[in-house]
Amino acid sequence: MLTKPLFTEVPHVPQDIVSTYQVERQISEKICAPLEIEDYGLQAMNDASPAKWHLGHVTWFCETFLLKSMSEGYSPVNPVYEYLFNSYYDGVGPQWTRAYRAHLSSPTVAEVYDFSTMVDRGMLDLVEETGPEGLPFLGALVTMGLNHEQQHQELLVTDIKYNLSVNSMRPAYHDTEIPESSSWAPLKWLPFEGVVVWTGHDRQGFAFDNEWPRHQTFVAPFKLAFRLTTNGEFIEFIDVGGYDRSDLWLSEGWKTAKKEGWGVPYTGSVWTGSGGFRRCRA
Ligand SMILES: [Fe+2]
16 A cells, blocks of 8 residues: 655646546547557567567556555455556566567456456446545546556557558558648758747646656747658658658668668658558458
């Protein structure tokens, strides 16, 4: 049991802890909804994780830092999950090697979803059992858990797309219409003067500790394009030999591009040339 808050101040307490928790947890499942069962276990490089692992890990996080810390006498759903789904948190215990997450055929996808259901049930019980005096602290912990969940939702999308990208069958994450090229205003660069600015979180609402402390910093004069780069401009860059012209690169990027043998945008095997990125599952 935690005996004192992790925070020096409680920055934000969700008005309705239960619905906030449920909505955020369901988003992780919705991200995985388009996947086939085989897709859940893919880990196409060491830095990517299988979707199944992400789902197990975010549930483990809620179990470890919410249920185990707040619910007296709580027993983990499966003690082995504490090892398999721990990540980076050395203070919590040993952990399964990151590069080998795809080696885990067990627990199955169904078992990971069961784990999630059991922990969510435990969370509802915990909220019900917590008296009014404990709710602000519980709310702060839930907020931390859900911010962690959101980080993994971004990783889920990134990793799913990468894991599917290395397959010559060109499986799509989901069906979407790719618009035909449209006309864009010519690129313009907007100048900005150098200035001293405040940066860092102002401690109003949740933030991770690496977003503090708030401090001033000098921003040198710069120019920023007034719109995003288009795929057409990327193709133009390739067609004019952009990957072979050192004058178009900063030195570190140029060195990396040569060392890694880059000849197309860093989308690895999904780049299909001027035909674009169109892919389909069948
Ligand atoms: Fe995490």
